[in-house]
Amino acid sequence: MTEYLRDSWYCIGWSSQLEEKPIGITVCGTYIVAYRGADGSIIAMDGRCPHRFAPMNLGSVNGDTIACPYHGLVFDRDGTCILNPHGGGAIPPNATLKAYPAVEHLGAIWVWLGTAEHADRSKLPMLEWWGSSDYAVSTGYLRVEAHYQLVMDNLLDLTHGPYLHADTLGGDPANTVGVGMRHEWDTQPGPVLHSNYFVENMPSPSPQIMALVGDIPGRLQARMRWRPASILDLDLRYSPAGGGADAHIPSVHYLAPESDNATHYFFALARNVDITNETLTEMLAAQVHKAFAEEDEPMIKACQSLMGTSDLMSMKPAILQTDAAAIQARRLLKKEMA
Template sequence: MFLKNGWYCAGWMHELDAGPIARRMLDMPVLVFRAADGAAAAVQGNCPHRFAPLHRGTIAGDTITCPYHGLVFDRGGRCIHNPHGDGELPKNADLRTYPVIESQGVVWVWLGDPALAAETPVVDTGFVVDPAYATVFGYLSVEAHYQLIIDNLLDLTHPAILHANSISSPEYMGEKMHHRFRQEGQVVHSDYLFKDVAASPGLAPLWGDRRTDVRAMMALYPPSSLMLDFRMNEVDGPDDEGLFLPTAHLLVPENERRTHYFYAMGRNAAIDNRGLDAIIADVARKAFAEEDEPMIRECQEMMGTHDLFALKPAMLKTDVAAVRARLLLDRLIAEEGGR
């Protein structure tokens, strides 16, 4: 059900700076921590003896001590100490380890074939650490299959209805909307242009009451990381000038029915205004947590399955990007399974 050979977000680097990160990813427990030299290390998150959660144990330097029976493991996953009996190290006691990269504010973990990790780049999230942008961060646990969230993000027709009072408005429909789909290699692009519209209620504090051309260019990088290049420009003005709000949507399947959703939204305006940070964070939270998440969750409940195609849904022309993404992921997962 999941593509293992890919980089998944385990959390933000500032989270790891604050302490170890424990997540269930692709239905496997994973623990990420800083070793004695400051580098990130990632291992399976449960003890192979009785499967106790290792994040509840003691992590000191390069060692992890199980909170249940005291087995000790090093950063490479090897069991190095058994406090019981004659101290013999049991068979099958080593932890699985995973490649991990810290890049541009994100902690990435590779859960598949380690030999393939080095040849696969992580997604560019440069705006997160670019001093030209102010960035707010968020996290959601979504009770739905991750592909339903990908569908939602590649289809930017829904904001005019679902987000009409936050990040969009009913004006962003009909002849005002222009959509272009393209696929470049394994990257699926879904690009939208909304011509000569008013700023949405949530973004009016940044743009004012001027009319604008809004460009919203979403791209899926398999397995499940999406980057939105969002721009508000003067009507008929150059698209390299204006308000830029790049947004990262980094999805990680927890299991078949729940998804970790990490997001970060940057802006290139009033970057030193901390009060504006709170406004933008609230706009993002409302759109993602109060509007998107309940709708996606309830769609999952109504469907009763994560296999959208099995239900033979009605299709709109603007569904092309989401459909192509599903077909692409199905193919990649099937090819991985045949290795």
């Protein structure tokens, strides 16, 4: 059973999800409920009613309070039971839900599962482009039946792109690996891990980039930042030869571990090219769905299935030079947990 870094922000949904009903989600093995209070701020607490362990997210929200859907106990924003509608109305011992720090940030809902006093907004992701009118942004969600570290390994090592995603995000290996894909990485205080990939002279871009700039040679820069436990953004830039405008395709990838073999994966993709073109938007969304849901997810799930319950490192895998960033992320995570 995995131990998780609880002193960490985890994305549990996109802001839009809170318009309709509360979010109920298991993160790091803990079932939580989140909803928007009277002033619009985010309220998060244990998601199981302390009476019969019913899922609070099926209950109804009224101002800052939420009522259990099973017997109607009402809880305030700090998790205190403030109404027992039955009998004499006495509120018994243990009728409390643990509350968690929660914030809305960059269009997403975040919770801090560890010590409340440690909750530090500076550890949330910083994205220069988010909210800019120069970008079209779309968000998505995928449940991956694998340990979140396998998903993080997948994200941190872009060298799988030309193999697993030749027809979508990665393009032909001949045009990336074949012409010298360069990898650099370092760690900064925070901690933040940078992992950057460069292809100086790409004969032909990936289908994704081609949809934005056409089939023009160019220079690819892919810069990743990772913060423990599972916050990653990928800043992708393609500079067509001949001096055309850069295509900037930044994306975010937030993972919330559910259990040892399931992960909530929240992602968003943006672009600065032809941003009002709906046909292009749909085409890119279909491409990303193919890449994530039909290529990445089945592959990661298959690896998890073939690994069984074993931890990756305990299986003494062959470690490539290009695994350095992913390995370093695992080390940083361990250090943060210690």
